[in-house]
Amino acid sequence: MSEVDGRTVVLVGDQAGMLGRWDSHDRRQMGEPVSAHVHYTRSGVTSAAAGHFGGRPAAVTSGRMEARLWDVRTLQQVGPPLRGHVGDDITAAALYDQEGTALAVTVSQDRTARIWDLTADQPAEGHARPALAAAYHSYQGRDLAVTGSDGGSGRLGDLASSEECASPLEGHTGQVLAVAVADAGGSLVVATGGSDTTVRLWEPLRGRAATGPLLGHTNAVRCAVFGELDERSVLLTGSDDGTVRLWDARVGTELRPPLSGRFLATRFARAVGVPHRRHSPTRRLGCLLR
Structure with missing residues (x-):
């Protein structure tokens, strides 16, 4: 519970990882809940504690391996997540703000307690979840890297400055498993x-x-690579559906029918001089390796 402009506000976190505010007098929800601790494998708000930060009503919440600080008046996150616990849920958090000292304390199933200085400079948040894919390209004298994350976004960074040089690439509704970059x-x-x-x-x-x-x-797209075909920039993608698809890299149209798993196995077998038979996939792979 927290006090905002003379009214008592109740913060509620649920097992879906959402955080909402309720006016205790009117018994109504204030605005829309926000995504506080939503993870691909397991979500949930494990604790919430109210206090003050910078003279404003604030709250610290915890979830899977991270805690977050919120401005209760706006329900906006303050600063990047507090991460450091290893492999387990944070089970409780507390907030302390007195005489210019602002601290958060978190305890976890990893059997540690951690103290966070909320006034210290924090690194840029970057990906909020594990990075799953990366690619490199040198463009107009700049060394660039693109990464894809478990949270469904891609990011472009300058390797020389270690800073992002574009807005996050957001649009996927699941994990970003493959990235490629080219001119x-x-x-x-x-x-x-x-x-x-x-x-x-x-x-x-x-x-x-x-x-x-x-x-x-x-099915899930696992790999991607740019190239050239007939003086045209193209993109090849491979998927768990067993196909490889060829796209025009400028307009996104598909240039050829998809290459299926059996077609690819046959062409590869011919390329290495092995007769293609209707063996099981394991048997075929053994033949090619021999």
């Missing part, structure tokens, strides 16, 4: 592939998506 037609183009079965093309330095989502795969 296509004089513009820097990034491709992302996700567990939501879509492929997306971006022009991050121009702050926009190059095309709409590329549809065709029916």
Whole structure:
């Protein structure tokens, strides 16, 4: 519970990881709840404690391996998440703010307690969840890296300055499992592939998506690579649906029918001089390796 402008506000966190505010006098919800501790594998708000930070009503909440500080009046997050506990849920958190000292204390199932100085400079948040894919490209004298995360976003960073050089690439509804980056037609183009079965093309330095989502795969997209075909910039993607698809890297249209798993196995067998038979996948792989 917290006091905001003379009214008692109740903070409520649920097992879905959402955090909401309620006016205790009117018994009504104040605004929309926010996503506080939502994770791909397991969500939930394990604790919430009210206090003050910078003279304003604040609260610290905890969840899976992280705590977050909130401005109760606006229900906006203050600063990056507090991460440091290893492998387990944070079970409780407390907030202390007196005489210019602002601290948060968290305890976890990893059998540690941690004290956080809330007034110290914190690093930029970057990905809020584990990074799953990365690619490198040198563009106009800049060494750039693109990464994809468990949280469904891609990010472009400058390796020399260690800073992001574009807005997050957001649009996937699941994990970003594959990324690629290249100079296509004089513009820097990034491709992302996700567990939501879509492929997306971006022009991050121009702050926009190059095309709409590329549809065709029916399972998670695991790999992506740019190349050239007949003097045209193309993108190859591979998926758990057993196909490889070829796209125009500028407009996103599919250029050929998809290559299926059996077709690829046959072509590879011919390339290495092994007769293709209707063996099981394990048997075929053994033949190719021999």
